[in-house]
Amino acid sequence: MTRLTGYVDPWTVAPGETLRVMVDAEGLDRFDARLVRLISPDPGGEIHVPSAIEGSYGARRQSIAIGSYLEVADGGRFPRLTAFTIAIWVFPTLLGREQALVAKLDPTGGRGFALWLDPEGRPRLAVGSGAVSALQKLAERRWSHVVASFDGETGKLTVAVDGNPPSTTTAAPLPPLACAAALLIAAMPQADGRIGRNFEGRLEGPLLLAAATPSVDPEASPQALPGLVAAWEFSREIGGDTIVDVGPLGFHGRAVNLPTRAVRGRRWRGEEMRWSSRPDEYAAIHFHGDDLYDANWSPDLIFTVPEGLPSGVYAAALSAPVAEDFVPFFVPARRPAANAKLALWLPTFSYLAYANDHCPLYGSNPEVLANRLIELHPGDLALAAHPEFGLSLYDTHEDGSGVVFSSRRRPVLTLRHRQRAWNGGLPGGHWNFAADLQIVAWLEAAGIDYEIITDEMIELSGAELLGAYRAVVTGSHPEYLTLPIHDAVARYLKRGGRLAYLGGNGFYWRVATSAAWPGAIELRRAEDGNRSWAAEPGEYYHAFDGTYGGLWRRNGRPPQALVGTGYTAQGFIRARAFRRTAESFDPRVAFAFSGVPADEPLGTCGANGGGAAGIEIDRADPLLGTPRHALVVATADGFDDSYFLANEEILVNRPTVTGDLTPLIRADMVFFETPAGGAVFSVGSIAWAGALGDPTVGRLTENVVRRFLDAAPFPFLSIEEDR
Amino acid sequence: LPTPEQRTLIEEFWRNPFGPHPAALQRLLNALRSAPAPGKYVLVCREPGREWILGRLGGRGQPVELLTEQRFTNRAEAERAVFVRRWRERFGEDIG
Numbered sequence: 001m002t003r004l005t006g007y008v009d010p011w012t013v014a015p016g017e018t019l020r021v022m023v024d025a026e027g028l029d030r031f032d033a034r035l036v037r038l039i040s041p042d043p044g045g046e047i048h049v050p051s052a053i054e055g056s057y058g059a060r061r062q063s064i065a066i067g068s069y070l071e072v073a074d075g076g077r078f079p080r081l082t083a084f085t086i087a088i089w090v091f092p093t094l095l096g097r098e099q100a101l102v103a104k105l106d107p108t109g110g111r112g113f114a115l116w117l118d119p120e121g122r123p124r125l126a127v128g129s130g131a132v133s134a135l136q137k138l139a140e141r142r143w144s145h146v147v148a149s150f151d152g153e154t155g156k157l158t159v160a161v162d163g164n165p166p167s168t169t170t171a172a173p174l175p176p177l178a179c180a181a182a183l184l185i186a187a188m189p190q191a192d193g194r195i196g197r198n199f200e201g202r203l204e205g206p207l208l209l210a211a212a213t214p215s216v217d218p219e220a221s222p223q224a225l226p227g228l229v230a231a232w233e234f235s236r237e238i239g240g241d242t243i244v245d246v247g248p249l250g251f252h253g254r255a256v257n258l259p260t261r262a263v264r265g266r267r268w269r270g271e272e273m274r275w276s277s278r279p280d281e282y283a284a285i286h287f288h289g290d291d292l293y294d295a296n297w298s299p300d301l302i303f304t305v306p307e308g309l310p311s312g313v314y315a316a317a318l319s320a321p322v323a324e325d326f327v328p329f330f331v332p333a334r335r336p337a338a339n340a341k342l343a344l345w346l347p348t349f350s351y352l353a354y355a356n357d358h359c360p361l362y363g364s365n366p367e368v369l370a371n372r373l374i375e376l377h378p379g380d381l382a383l384a385a386h387p388e389f390g391l392s393l394y395d396t397h398e399d400g401s402g403v404v405f406s407s408r409r410r411p412v413l414t415l416r417h418r419q420r421a422w423n424g425g426l427p428g429g430h431w432n433f434a435a436d437l438q439i440v441a442w443l444e445a446a447g448i449d450y451e452i453i454t455d456e457m458i459e460l461s462g463a464e465l466l467g468a469y470r471a472v473v474t475g476s477h478p479e480y481l482t483l484p485i486h487d488a489v490a491r492y493l494k495r496g497g498r499l500a501y502l503g504g505n506g507f508y509w510r511v512a513t514s515a516a517w518p519g520a521i522e523l524r525r526a527e528d529g530n531r532s533w534a535a536e537p538g539e540y541y542h543a544f545d546g547t548y549g550g551l552w553r554r555n556g557r558p559p560q561a562l563v564g565t566g567y568t569a570q571g572f573i574r575a576r577a578f579r580r581t582a583e584s585f586d587p588r589v590a591f592a593f594s595g596v597p598a599d600e601p602l603g604t605c606g607a608n609g610g611g612a613a614g615i616e617i618d619r620a621d622p623l624l625g626t627p628r629h630a631l632v633v634a635t636a637d638g639f640d641d642s643y644f645l646a647n648e649e650i651l652v653n654r655p656t657v658t659g660d661l662t663p664l665i666r667a668d669m670v671f672f673e674t675p676a677g678g679a680v681f682s683v684g685s686i687a688w689a690g691a692l693g694d695p696t697v698g699r700l701t702e703n704v705v706r707r708f709l710d711a712a713p714f715p716f717l718s719i720e721e722d723r
Numbered sequence: 724l725p726t727p728e729q730r731t732l733i734e735e736f737w738r739n740p741f742g743p744h745p746a747a748l749q750r751l752l753n754a755l756r757s758a759p760a761p762g763k764y765v766l767v768c769r770e771p772g773r774e775w776i777l778g779r780l781g782g783r784g785q786p787v788e789l790l791t792e793q794r795f796t797n798r799a800e801a802e803r804a805v806f807v808r809r810w811r812e813r814f815g816e817d818i819g
Contacts, residue, residue, distance in 0.1 A: 358783075361760065361780060361783075361787070362760035362761075362780065362782050363760075365756070365757055367756045367763075368753055368756050368757060371741070371742055371752075372740075372741055372798070372802065373764065373765060373802055373805055374765045374766065375765070375766040375767075375775070376765050376766065376767045376768065376778060376787060377768050380787075381767070381778075381786070381787050381789075384780075384785065384786050384787045385786040385787075387783070387784045398783060398784075418771070420768070420771070426741070426798070427772060427798075573741060573742070574741075640742065640743040641743055641749070642742065642743070659743075
């Protein structure tokens, strides 16, 4: 078995900046690396670019310690305890395996202690060779209070659940207790030195006392307890990675691999839904054995992007005789818009949302949605064999809870130009990154200069970055946006920017970022929308920044209000053609339809569904904010029964939510001008990118982009007067 | 053996494996396609747009089993082959 797998940090790297390439090489002594520019997702799309990384490299294995936990460093100042008590609230969500609660353990020397759950849910305390289990089993999805103690003078160990009489035993000879290992919560060191036995579920209020106290009042203030060493209060600094110790010694910890905070704790009563209003009711952390923030691989290649490298999509091409990997990254311009007036905005947060999507492997039956067999590609097979690469925002954790975070600091096998997906439609299956490379290929073929910008860049530089460009073209599916990005787009349009939204189901979900967890996004699938899982009641606010999550529409910002169209339906097998409407003959939009036949269907072929309109489609709707002067210039309808209306349109389910049974299942193409001389053109269809090779689709798109690059302002006031 | 009604559905699927399907056939397909992930048939692309084999999902945390004995040069053939396998597994009848 040979395999090459890489990831890069960061994803977006400007000339003069440095890229780190991390590689795991299985069954290989060496591998070759070279730089390629990606100008198409299809064969021939990799253009070799001579560079400093070109060469042969020594191969090595790199592994991933998946699973979240908390770590409190000993630091040489942790008290050398001779007796202790641990108290902790526990809400298990997946029993059936050993899982750690609290441990300070040097497994090689046998020093220290560990408290864990046995496979049946009984808490068990071990100190040296002495160990005792509680009589009671913890139940899944119910809070229990666990107290465990050890007396170093007598060797007595106790463990008790919910105030019941403790189980006791006496260890002899007296085991060695003090060790320099870090104190871990929700995981423990294994015999091989790795950290494992990750806890599945929620923990709250762990504390440590320097005395053996077989019973601890669960409602007592930690500070009132005699001999308090540390009490970790998870309701503090919920947005960060620090775990605050409110005890006398300040043994603050850090969270590893992004466990979920801002979740309901044992005190939650259902009266407050926003964690920042009652943090004490959100004093729990949810841990998963399949949480992953950082693979923590060491770099094998370090590449400083040359000053002269043109902006574009690139990849570190790794190869060995029977293995290869192309690890993409995005190079923006050193000085945005010095060379090109057009930005191609690649939705990297949406790539992150779909990163390592496991739905085709064991998700909620995408075969029924696709209405055909699910087709797997090499990336999917590798994900099935390597669960340690972590999950996407579409997946659920092993305990059934939704995956709230996705990080780019790990191999992301869905971000590959050759990867295809079931969602991409027949015959091509291009999806997200690969579909956006269809737009790259079209820009290259049309000879239109462009520079790459990404979500990370807009997040940082906002409207200032966008404002450097006369026009911006989106990818095929810019679905996940943060508040700064949404604001930046609105401001760009307000200041006269031109936006060609060449996709569908865009501007849909709200996500959040955090300076404490760079490279990660957070999503709460709150309230409404097409959801592969649903956020728990009371957990609709992001931990990262305290803002309300879910659909932008449910945040009062429907996509129609920003770009004229918004998500209305999806179907994943075939697409349709648009047909021009009467409004397409309005002189205001004559520039777009120059040379486009008046009576013929628009976009009758394409890689993604065999047409220009489909897969995920948008419609105009004045009630949702489509500007009243917007022109609906083309529409596609007559979709087959594999198309389903968006959930957020359905108040009461009814037998008219599929195919051509509802007029809401249609794709609308919209154009409108903005007051400052700018304009928006939205195609309302994910399939559009795959149909750019169709002459009419290509012609229309080129007409729009070239006019958007023309400095002449779009008239606006006269339109208002006419109406 | 399949009833005359079932025979009609089979013939319809044979003609047009990618639909749109009549309601009765779609209902049958939804049932055949709704097995839990472990053991479920999938298509595995060997050469984009040209060659496929079948696979069986292993479920969470498990690799995909590759069924290399049968190769397909178009998706419709593979759809029919899986339909035959599922029919056999569900109804105990060989319609292939």
